[in-house]
Amino acid sequence: MDTQQFGHVDAEATSVYRRALGYFAVDRVRIATLVALIGVSVCVGLLEAWPLAVLIDSVLTGQPKGDWVHGLFLSVLPASKVGQIVGLVLMGMGLYIIGYLAWFGRMMINYHLDYRGTTRVRHDLFRKLQHLGLTYHRSHPQGDAIYRLTNDAFGPWGILDTVIGTSVAAVMLVVMTAILLSQDVSLTLAAFTVGPFMLWSNWRFGVRIHKRALASKQIDADLTSHIQQAMVRVPLAQTYQREAYEFRRFRGAVGRSVRALLRLNLQEQLYPLARDSILAVGGAIILGYGGYLVYRDQILSPVEGGMTVGLLLVFVDYIRKLWEPLKWLTEFVVKVRTHEAAARRVFRILDTPETITEDPRAEDLPVSSRTMVLDHVGFAYRPDYPILHDLCATIGPGEMVAFVGPSGTGKSTLLALMLRLYDPTAGALRLDGIDLRAARLTDTRAHMALVGQDSLMLPASIAANIAYGRPGASRNEIERAAELTGAAAFIEDLPGGYETILAEGGQNLSGGQRQRLAIARALVTRAPFLILDEPTSALDPHHEQLLVETLKALKGGRTIVLVTHRLESVVACDQVFMIDAGRIIERGTHHQLLGLNGHYARMWSGAVARTEARMQVEGQRSTLTDAQLAG
Numbered sequence: 001m002d003t004q005q006f007g008h009v010d011a012e013a014t015s016v017y018r019r020a021l022g023y024f025a026v027d028r029v030r031i032a033t034l035v036a037l038i039g040v041s042v043c044v045g046l047l048e049a050w051p052l053a054v055l056i057d058s059v060l061t062g063q064p065k066g067d068w069v070h071g072l073f074l075s076v077l078p079a080s081k082v083g084q085i086v087g088l089v090l091m092g093m094g095l096y097i098i099g100y101l102a103w104f105g106r107m108m109i110n111y112h113l114d115y116r117g118t119t120r121v122r123h124d125l126f127r128k129l130q131h132l133g134l135t136y137h138r139s140h141p142q143g144d145a146i147y148r149l150t151n152d153a154f155g156p157w158g159i160l161d162t163v164i165g166t167s168v169a170a171v172m173l174v175v176m177t178a179i180l181l182s183q184d185v186s187l188t189l190a191a192f193t194v195g196p197f198m199l200w201s202n203w204r205f206g207v208r209i210h211k212r213a214l215a216s217k218q219i220d221a222d223l224t225s226h227i228q229q230a231m232v233r234v235p236l237a238q239t240y241q242r243e244a245y246e247f248r249r250f251r252g253a254v255g256r257s258v259r260a261l262l263r264l265n266l267q268e269q270l271y272p273l274a275r276d277s278i279l280a281v282g283g284a285i286i287l288g289y290g291g292y293l294v295y296r297d298q299i300l301s302p303v304e305g306g307m308t309v310g311l312l313l314v315f316v317d318y319i320r321k322l323w324e325p326l327k328w329l330t331e332f333v334v335k336v337r338t339h340e341a342a343a344r345r346v347f348r349i350l351d352t353p354e355t356i357t358e359d360p361r362a363e364d365l366p367v368s369s370r371t372m373v374l375d376h377v378g379f380a381y382r383p384d385y386p387i388l389h390d391l392c393a394t395i396g397p398g399e400m401v402a403f404v405g406p407s408g409t410g411k412s413t414l415l416a417l418m419l420r421l422y423d424p425t426a427g428a429l430r431l432d433g434i435d436l437r438a439a440r441l442t443d444t445r446a447h448m449a450l451v452g453q454d455s456l457m458l459p460a461s462i463a464a465n466i467a468y469g470r471p472g473a474s475r476n477e478i479e480r481a482a483e484l485t486g487a488a489a490f491i492e493d494l495p496g497g498y499e500t501i502l503a504e505g506g507q508n509l510s511g512g513q514r515q516r517l518a519i520a521r522a523l524v525t526r527a528p529f530l531i532l533d534e535p536t537s538a539l540d541p542h543h544e545q546l547l548v549e550t551l552k553a554l555k556g557g558r559t560i561v562l563v564t565h566r567l568e569s570v571v572a573c574d575q576v577f578m579i580d581a582g583r584i585i586e587r588g589t590h591h592q593l594l595g596l597n598g599h600y601a602r603m604w605s606g607a608v609a610r611t612e613a614r615m616q617v618e619g620q621r622s623t624l625t626d627a628q629l630a631g
């Protein structure tokens, strides 16, 4: 129910506020300065109308009013009329300048607090998103994370800003009310007749605005996701001429966002309309009733200490100024709830449990050649759908091994387990007997250089792309890695050479070029394990052969774990594991597996037949034999 949702500040909300304000704990001095400057602004605001009132009522009439405010002003002014006029003019000017300086200081501190606090929130959020595992990232749209980082991160600052603004408003309201009451009780009460109506409009519109702001935020986050995904799909849409379909989807998403915004805007605009109409009535009451009081006390039956023109001016000024703090107070719940919703979206991510965690007692595992053991490893993305079953294998230091088998049988998943991108749901992976879950995560990952199927490239120079995994790599090491993967030739042909800047995703390179750079990136690291998922899928036979030679040369120094459908590259492996439906069904060297005459042998025959057919197509008479391929 609306009212409950809006009015009830639960324990969770309290903790959201506490946590949001905690982001500004280090800014205590700034906040104290801000509060002091606000104090100055409030005093100036309270005093501003008085020089004119004193001038009219006490100086120009020739009969100084006896009340305390007039007394206060007159006590610092000279006795002569001219001196008093000049003094009051200077006071008015001085108040204006001090007020402006205080305002300037407040704004600058506000900006600093906002940007510094929001930056801290963003740092935390970004770090958390970096640490959340693939399970999170593969089940949440990227646009949602972008929206939280760019928009929701302002939530904690919004809460602090609203709390400060409203506290100041409350103080201002109390002091102004006290001053007004000390001047004229009936006119002050008349000014507050609109109070209940203000509260009513705040309540009514506050609930609606809060709900619609939340809905609009969610729809905007979806829109950001949608745009991000649509941009990725542009080449696909062009290929299959689905531009019209994509545009319709985009138009739909934008339409939903606009409709949500319009629903929100309607309430946001109706609210001040209702509020200002109520306040206009209040203003009319002050002017009408106050005007009458001046007429009564000054003309009809003059009375000392009655309502004066100067005092009416103060009332009119205060009433105008009262509306601002009233606005803060009445909008408080709406504003703070909206910012709370944003902060909650941030904290929800920060509180998401990390699926891959590091045991506080995790062991150091210095980078070194080690034996990897798959100890009855099982894995399931979903509890009811296991992918890997009871995998057992030992991979010795410096060995070259391959996992082969039909598509979708869990080979890439197994590689992800080796990097602890996921943890096994049964059994364990061990390095020199240490369960990966018991070792420091960064140490485990420092052992592995993974080349995935996607060959991700950054919009940076080729050299920076190769050195991404080891920023300190020397130019020689970068060039050597490029030579080993056969990338050097095409890099040197580029006008910018190694300094050529790649387009987003490396789109200005061919698939095979990207793949060679991705492998060079892995080679440049000093990781003892090279883990390669389909490393030759985009390579021509020449570059594939070059890579196989490179891997053979690296064997012994580094442990190489290959997943591939190109069986030519596994011939030199020390062990080949044939996986089917998540189980190792055959294992041995290439020749041992051929001898088994089982699944692997059948796959190999198919591979040979395809290679022969390809070579025939290329017009090269092939006398290819198993032995030659294996050689």
Ligand SMILES: Nc1ncnc2c1ncn2[C@@H]1O[C@H](COP(=O)(O)OP(=O)(O)OP(=O)(O)O)[C@@H](O)[C@H]1O
Pocket: 138, 381, 382, 387, 406, 407, 408, 409, 410, 411, 412, 413, 414
């Ligand atoms: N993030 C995920 N969530 C749920 N299921 C997944 C996820 N990633 C992969 N799968 C499923 O796990 C199974 C194994 O996928 P995996 O990518 O490991 O196979 P693969 O043997 O490497 O296939 P390929 O040879 O085609 O690369 C597939 O059925 C796939 O649909």
